[in-house]
Amino acid sequence: MAAGSSMQWLRSVKGVILDMCGVLYDSGEGGGQAIHGSAEAVRRLIGSGLTVRFCTNETQNTRERFVQKLCVMGFDISVSHVFSPAPALIHILRERHLRPHLLVHDDLIPEFDSVDVSSPNCVVIGDAADNFSYQNLNEAFRVLIGLEKPLLFSLGQGRYYKETDGLKLDVGVFMKALEYACDVQAQVVGKPSAEFFQTVLSDMKLQPHEVVMIGDDLLNDIGGAQRCGMKGLQVRTGKYSQSRNVEQLILRK
Amino acid sequence: MAAGSSMQWLRSVKGVILDMCGVLYDSGEGGGQAIHGSAEAVRRLIGSGLTVRFCTNETQNTRERFVQKLCVMGFDISVSHVFSPAPALIHILRERHLRPHLLVHDDLIPEFDSVDVSSPNCVVIGDAADNFSYQNLNEAFRVLIGLEKPLLFSLGQGRYYKETDGLKLDVGVFMKALEYACDVQAQVVGKPSAEFFQTVLSDMKLQPHEVVMIGDDLLNDIGGAQRCGMKGLQVRTGKYSQSRNVEQLILRK
Numbered sequence: 001m002a003a004g005s006s007m008q009w010l011r012s013v014k015g016v017i018l019d020m021c022g023v024l025y026d027s028g029e030g031g032g033q034a035i036h037g038s039a040e041a042v043r044r045l046i047g048s049g050l051t052v053r054f055c056t057n058e059t060q061n062t063r064e065r066f067v068q069k070l071c072v073m074g075f076d077i078s079v080s081h082v083f084s085p086a087p088a089l090i091h092i093l094r095e096r097h098l099r100p101h102l103l104v105h106d107d108l109i110p111e112f113d114s115v116d117v118s119s120p121n122c123v124v125i126g127d128a129a130d131n132f133s134y135q136n137l138n139e140a141f142r143v144l145i146g147l148e149k150p151l152l153f154s155l156g157q158g159r160y161y162k163e164t165d166g167l168k169l170d171v172g173v174f175m176k177a178l179e180y181a182c183d184v185q186a187q188v189v190g191k192p193s194a195e196f197f198q199t200v201l202s203d204m205k206l207q208p209h210e211v212v213m214i215g216d217d218l219l220n221d222i223g224g225a226q227r228c229g230m231k232g233l234q235v236r237t238g239k240y241s242q243s244r245n246v247e248q249l250i251l252r253k
Numbered sequence: 254m255a256a257g258s259s260m261q262w263l264r265s266v267k268g269v270i271l272d273m274c275g276v277l278y279d280s281g282e283g284g285g286q287a288i289h290g291s292a293e294a295v296r297r298l299i300g301s302g303l304t305v306r307f308c309t310n311e312t313q314n315t316r317e318r319f320v321q322k323l324c325v326m327g328f329d330i331s332v333s334h335v336f337s338p339a340p341a342l343i344h345i346l347r348e349r350h351l352r353p354h355l356l357v358h359d360d361l362i363p364e365f366d367s368v369d370v371s372s373p374n375c376v377v378i379g380d381a382a383d384n385f386s387y388q389n390l391n392e393a394f395r396v397l398i399g400l401e402k403p404l405l406f407s408l409g410q411g412r413y414y415k416e417t418d419g420l421k422l423d424v425g426v427f428m429k430a431l432e433y434a435c436d437v438q439a440q441v442v443g444k445p446s447a448e449f450f451q452t453v454l455s456d457m458k459l460q461p462h463e464v465v466m467i468g469d470d471l472l473n474d475i476g477g478a479q480r481c482g483m484k485g486l487q488v489r490t491g492k493y494s495q496s497r498n499v500e501q502l503i504l505r506k
Contacts, residue, residue: 134385138421141413145420159434160394169387169394169434176433177426181412 009231015051015206017197017225018042019215020082021058021161022238024075028164031069035237039074046076051204054082055197055213057156057190057220059126059171060105063087083200085155085190086111089124092153092189100124100153101143103136103174121147125178125186126155127171137174141181150182156190158220162239191217192224201228262484268304268459270450270478271295272468273335274311274414275491277328281417284322288490292327299329304457307335308450308466310409310443310473312379312424313358316340336453338408338443339364342377345406345442353377353406354396356389356427375404378431378439380411380424390427394434403435409443411473415492444470445477454481 021027024038046052054077058066063086067079086108093100093115101120102112105128123144128136144150158170175186190196201208208229215221216238225232274280277291299305307330311319316339320332339361346353346368354373355365358381376397381389397403411423428439443449454461461482468474469491478485 128387130387132387132390134383134422137385137426138419141422141426142420145413159436160398166391167395167398168391169430173390173394173430173434177422177430180429181422181426183412 012210013050013212013231014210015053015204015212016045017053017055017200017204017211017213017230018045019191019213019217019221019238020054020056020070022216023214023235024054024070025073026164026238027161031072032164034073034075039076042075042077051206052081053200053204055191055200056082056084057127057158058084059086059108059155059190060129061107062111065107083196083203085196086126088196088199089153089155089189090115093122093124098122098151101140102126103131103140104128104155105131122151122153123178124153124155125171125174127158128174129168132169132174137177141178144178144182144184150184152178152182152184152186154186154188156220157186157188157192158217191220192227194224194228197224197228197230201230265463266303266465266484267463268306268457268465269298270306270308270453270457270464270466270483271298272444272466272470272474272491273307273309273323275469276467276488277307277323278326279417279491280414284325285417287326287328292329295328295330304459305334306453306457308444308453309335309337310380310411311337312339312361312408312443313382314360315364318360336449336456338449339379341449341452342406342408342442343368346375346377351375351404354393355379356384356393357381357408358384374400375406376431377406377408378424378427379408381427382421385422385427390430394431397431397435397437403437405431405435405437405439407439407441409473410439410441410445411470444473445480447477447481450477450481450483454483 025032025034063082063084064079067077067082070077099116099118099120101123104126108126120143123140144152154171154175157172157175159172160167160170179186212231212233213221213225214233214235216235218234222232222234278285278287316335316337317332320330320335323330352369352371352373354376355370357379361379373396376393397405407424407428410425410428412425413420413423432439454464465484465486466474466478467486467488469488471487475485475487
């Protein structure tokens with residue numbers, strides 16, 4: 001992009017969507033820690049008059065607890081400005097009268113307090129971490145294979161993420177496992193789904209070309225945003241520092 | 254097939270390869286139980302002068318212990334006539350100077366007693382059952398992703414199997430999970446790999462058109478055999494009784 005057109009494009013930007021893990025903070029034991037300078041950067045973005053929203057595939061907490069955690073790290077973020085997969089899914093479940101069998105993290109369970117989970121007619125998986133035991137996977141599989149038309153929702157489709165004690169498998173890996181077991185294709189709720197980004201854009205009351213998505217994941221953040229007509233900017237924190245990962249994601253695009 | 258050509262074909266048959274689980278016995282707690290009449294059928298096949306071999310993707314036991322279990326059920330089977338994935342893999346590991354990280358069933362570990370597992374340069378997964386914990390999957394994943402060229406061997410690629418207490422996820426499901434996590438394709442050792450069937454045919458000293466494969470799995474037994482030029486016959490025991498599974502497998506072919 002020439003310097004002139006770059007400046008022109010920047011002037012047309014009216015809103016910013018920020019990925020959270022790897023952009024605002026690094027996850028890990030004790031909830032993780034803020035990336036140096038990120039809280040101040042968020043304050044300046046909002047202060048500049050841009051419409052700012054936050055978009056995360058985090059499913060190890062309810063949205064409320066997740067935002068509380070970020071506030072403790074020094075961020076000034078409103079719950080209503082944070083878009084995460086679980087509330088988006090609950091909207092779908094209600095619209096389609098679906099009763100999920102949940103294979104999710106214990107701390108996400110309260111998000112589903114108002115949802116009927118009796119006689120399940122679909123399966124929902126999130127980043128369940130240690131709950132991804134053989135027994136729990138078998139249980140989810142049996143529900144799926146017992147349905148006339150197996151219906152699987154996955155809260156994101158990430159491959160892995162980095163915690164302070166090493167790389168950990170993400171929900172997408174177990175989505176692929178259950179997809180293969182039952183010969184179904186999961187419906188992904190969260191990034192990089194176009195519907196998910198569209199919900200955020202609607203809330204911002206902006207057109208895609210007026211919005212920049214900033215993230216560390218080429219597939220879920222940058223690729224997903226670009227497919228919706230937004231610009232995508234990749235930060236050099238979070239996953240970026242894993243050169244292997246970045247190379248693979250570029251090849252995958 | 255017309256009756257005449259059917260008879261002609263039957264006369265040309267010189268050997269039989271038998272799948273074991275679902276054909277000779279049903280697996281389950283306490284090791285499972287023989288399918289009524291199967292031990293007698295095996296005796297009659299061998300007595301008729303046909304060359305008989307056994308071909309299984311069983312990886313929850315060493316081959317020796319597995320055959321002992323079948324002997325207790327009333328079968329008269331020689332260990333050297335049983336072909337299973339682990340011994341075939343060990344041959345490959347030795348030829349290629351590979352040192353595996355093992356994610357397998359505890360009872361399969363003794364099969365690898367003679368194999369160097371220090372500083373692993375590949376990952377091997379079998380039907381590890383309860384050993385498919387989140388922690389163990391993360392560990393296998395970290396070994397794989399840490400290799401310059403991730404190398405994953407899977408002992409079979411089954412989707413699921415039936416035990417007396419219900420359906421259970423098979424190794425193929427976790428193979429798909431790790432394939433997705435690391436963006437690699439696993440090398441499958443065992444049925445339906447053509448190399449695996451070829452080893453059995455070489456041992457029988459017969460040509461593919463002279464051999465019938467009898468199994469309950471359309472993909473691993475019948476499909477695999479047909480791709481090698483053998484005839485495949487599906488029994489109505491084991492997986493066959495799950496009409497859903499059969500329909501799906503037919504669609505997949």
